[in-house]
Amino acid sequence: MSAPGTAAVEVRDLVKAYGSRRAVDGLSLTVERGAVLALLGPNGAGKTTTIEVCEGFRRADSGSVRVLGLDPITDAAALRPAVGVMLQDGVGGYTGARAIELLRLFASYAAHPHDPETLLASVGLADVAATPVKRLSGGQQQRLSLALALVARPELVFLDEPTAGMDPQARRATWDFIRKLRADGVSVVLTTHFLDEAEQLADTVVVIDAGRVVAAGSPAELTRAGAEGQIRFRATPGLRLVSLIAAMPDGTTALEEESGRYLVSGDVTPQLLATLTAWCAGQGVLAENLAVERRTLEDVFLELTGRDLRT
Amino acid sequence: MTDVSYVPAPGAAPRTRMLAAQTGMELRLLLRNGEQVGLTLVIPLLLLFFFNLPLLYSLDGSRIAFVAPSIIALAVMSAAFTGLAIGTGFERKYAVLKRLGATALPRSVLLGGKTLAVLLLEIVQVALITVFALALGWRPHGDPLLVFVLVALGTAAFVGLGLLVAGTLRAEVTLAAANLAWLILLFAGGIAIPLSKYPHAATEVLQYLPSAALSDGLHQVLQHGHGIPLHDLLALIGWAGAALPAAARWFRWE
Ligand SMILES: Nc1ncnc2c1ncn2[C@@H]1O[C@H](COP(=O)(O)OP(=O)(O)O)[C@@H](O)[C@H]1O
Numbered sequence: 001m002s003a004p005g006t007a008a009v010e011v012r013d014l015v016k017a018y019g020s021r022r023a024v025d026g027l028s029l030t031v032e033r034g035a036v037l038a039l040l041g042p043n044g045a046g047k048t049t050t051i052e053v054c055e056g057f058r059r060a061d062s063g064s065v066r067v068l069g070l071d072p073i074t075d076a077a078a079l080r081p082a083v084g085v086m087l088q089d090g091v092g093g094y095t096g097a098r099a100i101e102l103l104r105l106f107a108s109y110a111a112h113p114h115d116p117e118t119l120l121a122s123v124g125l126a127d128v129a130a131t132p133v134k135r136l137s138g139g140q141q142q143r144l145s146l147a148l149a150l151v152a153r154p155e156l157v158f159l160d161e162p163t164a165g166m167d168p169q170a171r172r173a174t175w176d177f178i179r180k181l182r183a184d185g186v187s188v189v190l191t192t193h194f195l196d197e198a199e200q201l202a203d204t205v206v207v208i209d210a211g212r213v214v215a216a217g218s219p220a221e222l223t224r225a226g227a228e229g230q231i232r233f234r235a236t237p238g239l240r241l242v243s244l245i246a247a248m249p250d251g252t253t254a255l256e257e258e259s260g261r262y263l264v265s266g267d268v269t270p271q272l273l274a275t276l277t278a279w280c281a282g283q284g285v286l287a288e289n290l291a292v293e294r295r296t297l298e299d300v301f302l303e304l305t306g307r308d309l310r311t
Numbered sequence: 312m313t314d315v316s317y318v319p320a321p322g323a324a325p326r327t328r329m330l331a332a333q334t335g336m337e338l339r340l341l342l343r344n345g346e347q348v349g350l351t352l353v354i355p356l357l358l359l360f361f362f363n364l365p366l367l368y369s370l371d372g373s374r375i376a377f378v379a380p381s382i383i384a385l386a387v388m389s390a391a392f393t394g395l396a397i398g399t400g401f402e403r404k405y406a407v408l409k410r411l412g413a414t415a416l417p418r419s420v421l422l423g424g425k426t427l428a429v430l431l432l433e434i435v436q437v438a439l440i441t442v443f444a445l446a447l448g449w450r451p452h453g454d455p456l457l458v459f460v461l462v463a464l465g466t467a468a469f470v471g472l473g474l475l476v477a478g479t480l481r482a483e484v485t486l487a488a489a490n491l492a493w494l495i496l497l498f499a500g501g502i503a504i505p506l507s508k509y510p511h512a513a514t515e516v517l518q519y520l521p522s523a524a525l526s527d528g529l530h531q532v533l534q535h536g537h538g539i540p541l542h543d544l545l546a547l548i549g550w551a552g553a554a555l556p557a558a559a560r561w562f563r564w565e
């Protein structure tokens with residue numbers, strides 16, 4: 001069904017406008033097979049539009065989109081059994097049906113479905129199996145929605161804000177779930193405006209704003225690239241820092257901010273940390289309250305767009 | 312939460328299995344929905360008693376012999392047109408159909424499931440109406456197979472019209488339009504009032520309405536014991552032949 005040897009999702013120069021306004025403006029991304037890609041951006045950035053073009057719900061104005069090597073609209077019949085979808089707004093489907101009924105119905109569409117009862121229990125909804133979908137809480141609906149996306153054993157899932165409306169415990173559980181999907185070889189595309197979610201789950205983070213990619217890479221690459229980290233520590237005042245600077249890689253600086261309080265700035269790597277502690281040991285100095293301050297995705301976003309991600 | 316294996320094994324189920332599950336779900340939801348039960352089961356039975364009283368107009372011969380086939384036509388129209396249109400219209404509004412559209416369920420099976428659920432509902436309707444009408448002294452004539460063919464063709468025509476309305480208009484407009492059409496077809500469409508009570512010129516036009524064709528066909532068979540009501544069958548085939556392809560062509564899922 002899906003062409004082998006192709007990426008799970010391949011988007012090139014996607015443009016999608018509503019009226020004269022471009023919601024997605026020349027966006028490209030690649031999701032490797034079995035990888036987790038997070039589309040990270042503030043509300044209105046174009047995440048849902050991008051994902052719904054990939055799902056075949058919306059038609060691209062220009063650019064190309066291949067999902068499992070196929071066209072989301074013309075090859076929809078071949079793609080649908082292989083792709084699981086979690087829509088942004090609520091469960092969808094028959095809200096008058098009971099949770100287990102809806103899951104059984106979706107299971108009946110699939111050749112090798114999960115056992116609905118087992119799957120419902122594994123998303124923590126066994127107690128509310130007989131509750132009508134519309135009576136479930138927001139977080140419970142999200143978990144049912146996740147189960148519906150997975151019941152057909154898809155090879156690729158699109159999860160649009162999968163943890164919206166969840167309490168912290170359910171969020172953690174959903175993260176574990178997504179890690180398990182990845183471990184079992186399912187390709188995952190998720191959208192989020194939670195930085196920790198993208199940082200925790202994704203192999204690749206694509207940061208988007210106003211329909212454009214502003215940065216892309218692994219969480220480590222993004223938080224490292226082009227930016228300096230800092231290490232602070234306390235020790236006896238008046239250390240001779242010249243020999244420390246000489247021991248560290250080029251471009252790394254060290255200074256005594258206040259008496260006994262030191263700041264090291266540079267590309268913070270495990271090697272740098274090792275060099276620093278070794279130097280302290282060589283001086284017979286005990287570094288206390290040593291704190292590593294690296295950039296977060298939040299800093300990256302703020303830097304790239306001048307705006308706070310959560311506004 | 313993670314004791315299950317999610318190793319991919321995609322694939323679509325056989326269509327027959329999807330159709331059976333879809334039909335069962337649609338029928339259970341219909342029977343669970345108070346408004347649908349009222350529209351399709353309670354109101355026709357109430358009208359059966361009401362029109363059987365000599366209030367609006369007088370009739371020659373047995374009154375129930377006219378009223379019972381009318382009420383069967385009404386029940387078919389209520390289930391296949393009004394109920395289906397309103398239900399489907401709101402499913403479209405609340406993204407039910409969008410979500411189903413992201414599964415392996417083909418659209419044809421979705422629409423087939425809806426149609427089969429309506430047909431099963433009609434069996435319940437006709438059984439109830441028949442029991443109550445027999446209790447009121449109804450003595451039906453004619454070939455039951457012809458009744459079945461008329462009801463099936465009427466259903467096809469009304470399902471097509473109902474889906475056409477639900478698939479092209481907003482849910483609120485569909486609600487108003489389907490209720491209005493129900494009233495118009497009830498009174499001017501040969502169900503509550505015999506078309507012979509209207510001026511001749513009006514009858515010439517009104518007899519081609521789907522409600523009139525279904526109602527007249529049922530009267531031909533059940534009231535008068537006539538053979539094949541060709542004229543009415545052709546009218547229903549015409550409506551079904553126009554409405555079903557039109558619905559398939561213009562139905563918007565979101
Ligand atoms: N159906 C639509 N019609 C008109 N504008 C839309 C529609 N969907 C989204 N938009 C607009 O497109 C932009 C991107 O929206 P969306 O893709 O939903 O962003 P996100 O999911 O990142 O919040 C927003 O400005 C939004 O208002």
Ligand SMILES: [Mg+2]
Pocket residue numbers: 047048049088160
């Ligand atoms: Mg969104």
